[in-house]
Amino acid sequence: MSAAPELPERSVLIEMYRKLSLLKQNDEQARAVIRSGRLQMIYYSPRGQECIPAAVSVNLTPQDYICTIYRGTHDLLAKGVPLEALWAEMAGKVTGTCKGKGGPMHITHPESGAMLTTGIVGSSMPIANGLALASQIRGDGKVTVAYFGDAASNIGAFHEALNMAAVWKLPVVFVCQNNRYGEHTRFEKATAARRVSDRAASYQIPGVTVDGNDPVAVYGVAKEAIARARAGEGPTLIEAMTFRFYGHVLGDADAYMDKAEKAAAIAADPVPRYRTWLIEQGHATESELASIDNTYAKQISEAIEAALAAPFPDVAELRRDVFAIELPEVVA
Amino acid sequence: MSTEKSRKNISALQSLNLALDRALASDPGVIILGEDVADPEDGGVMGVTKGLSTRHGDSRVRSTPISEQAIIGACIGASMVGMRPVAEIMLMNFTTVAMDMIVNHAAKLRFMSGGQTHVPITIRATTGAGFSTGGQHADYLEAWFAHTAGLKVVTYSNPADAHGLLLSCIFDDDPCIFIENLTTYFAPGVAPTPGERIPLGVAKVVREGRDATVISYGPQVNAALSAAKTLAETGIDIEVIDLRTIAPFDRESVLASVAKTRRAVVVHEAVKPFGVGAEISSVIHEELFSRLKAPVQRVGAPFCAVPYSKPLETAFVPSAARIEAAVRKTLGGA
Secondary structure (H helix, E strand, C coil), X not given: CCCCCCCCXXXXXXXXXXXXXXXXXXHHHHHHHHHCCCCCCCCCCCCCCCHHHHHHHCCCCCCCEEEEECCCHHHHHHHCCCHHHHHHHHXXXXXXXXXXXXXXXXXXXXXXXXXXXXXXXXXXXXXXXXXXXXXXXXXXXXXXXXXXXXXXXXXXHHHHHHHHHXXXXXXXXXXXXXXXXXXXXXXXXXCCCCCHHHHHHHHCXXXXXXXXXXXXXXXXXXXXXXXXXXXCXXXXXXXXXXXXXXXXXXXXXXXXXXXXHHHHHHHCCHXXXXXXXXXXXXXXXXXXXXXXXXXXXXXXXXXXXXXXHCCCCCHHHHHCCCCCCCCCCCCC | CCCCCCXXXXXXXXXXXXHHHHHHHHCCCEEEEECCCCHHHCCCXXXXXXXXXXXXXXXXXXXXXXXXXXXXXXXXXXXXXXXXXXXXXXXXXXXXXXXXXXXXXXXXXXXHCCCCCCCCCEEEEEECCCCCCCCCCCCCCHHHHXXXXXXXXXXXXXXXHHHHHHHHHHCCXXXXXXXXXXXXXXXXXXXXXXXXXXXXXXXXXXXXXXXXXXXXXXXXXXHHHXXXXXXXXXXXXXXXXXXXXXXXXXXXXXXXXXXXXXXXXXXXXXXXXXXXXXXXXXXXXXXXXXXXXXXXXXXXXXXXXXXXXXXXXXXXCCCHHHHHHHHHHHXXXX
16 A cells, blocks of 8 residues: 555646547547447447556556456556547447447457457456466566456456466556456445455455546556566556446446435536646646547547548458468358 | 387386476476475375476476465466466366366456467376276376367377377477376376377377277277287277377378278276267267278266276276177177
């Protein structure tokens, strides 16, 4: 718990805002285009959770790896996955990151270090270990971040992965985005530990709970954990406390959520709060931040329009990428 | 130089060890992860990896926690950035606790990423009834994996093939399930040419014949050869095909043989219902229905768990006698 509130350099503060502006607006436009009926896709909104990947990513190099989960567009964009390819993938188009064959739950972009998006709760962690193991054996100095939700800490894969990473001192950082709900079930009802970070004690690794809605706090904790991993000192479990504004999957009626709790969380929206703070503290001007917002608003809508206009993949793609060599028609 | 007889001096276990040693020596990206695989832990529960951590280092040949999901996950992640990991899953039944990693991830990442990532891992797992290990240590589960798009499933019927096929799996760019047989690890056979690979997806006609084709894999190939000898005594001449790669299987070789003999029997140790035999039989019927002189027969284990009691276990595993009977049935016999 050595999260000394170190204030990052101004350039980092601004870079975190850039990411927040991109992630928040991307989600807003995603929900808008789905609701308009112009794009049908299954969508797990990360709105409310943006500060976590924004603050983690500014501590990563483009060569570092992340593994994330189905609620992961914020993690992917923060790591640098380009908007055009991301949107085309969400639209199922051949110009997408995965030629339209993965979809929103499986976006992959190794050029940006985004190695895996999984639709299976808990599965980002064992695979993140493997990326980190390769780095350890090769001595390439890369760090891998595994993102997951609070409910994933109740699945076996979490415990197997943390134990192995601890035993082998792998250069991996486990970042739990605790949004208080696993699917429709409240954290307390499904989790025996008071805090996810308490579980780190079982594996004799540092476990830190941090305000996941405070970019500066997350930045400090992530910086230390990533430096520790890069130095060969092993993994850290970070639990970043946050809240998801739009339920489990977009369209769920969220009757299971406490209305007052949700209203309070939305009222304390961390992105505008950070924006105001930057201006009040003199780190940025209103016009500077407005310019960032406007740039991304335009880029996102252009990416959406390009995705909607792009062609679908050819049906022959069904026979490709099953194996290294295309399947013969007689088998497919 | 050496006669066939003098070259019969290696077991499958030694042949597999030699293949792993070669792979580790030839490519720094090859690593082995599994329970007890390093020498301080005896080089694997059966000793397949004995000596390898001493020769290649305990960073590359690592004993792991008993955590099958973490083992396969680590192999997947490392393979996505260019390594060629080999996982030893002690027994095939233990793959069941890593099915998410195998089925949802290893098999599908190439497709779901549009070819941006791929998973060149080899999962070695041993199995087979015969040692009275009961219902959770001896199942043949190849049909599950063969039914999953993106996985290759490979096994061998003799020590030399074990060597050549394992090397091909390790250096293949797709995830391979490599099935070893527990009860024949120590049976001697012809030694391989060290380092020589046997191509995946290509079956071998191990006995030529004209009256019927027996298609099999693993130790059942040897049961089929034994049945062939008995049948030959009564003038029945069968062809025996060793698939070597179960999935994707060599359709051309199977269909060419059955087009010639016009009768076929598929044999495996796994339970018969919904097994690999059902798929191969269906393909033969689809492609050669008008050429067939009799319906394709299947020989497999009865639909129950692998039993413990010795007489039950013996009755469970297909035998040369059952193969012989199935062949006679295709020839119009009882």
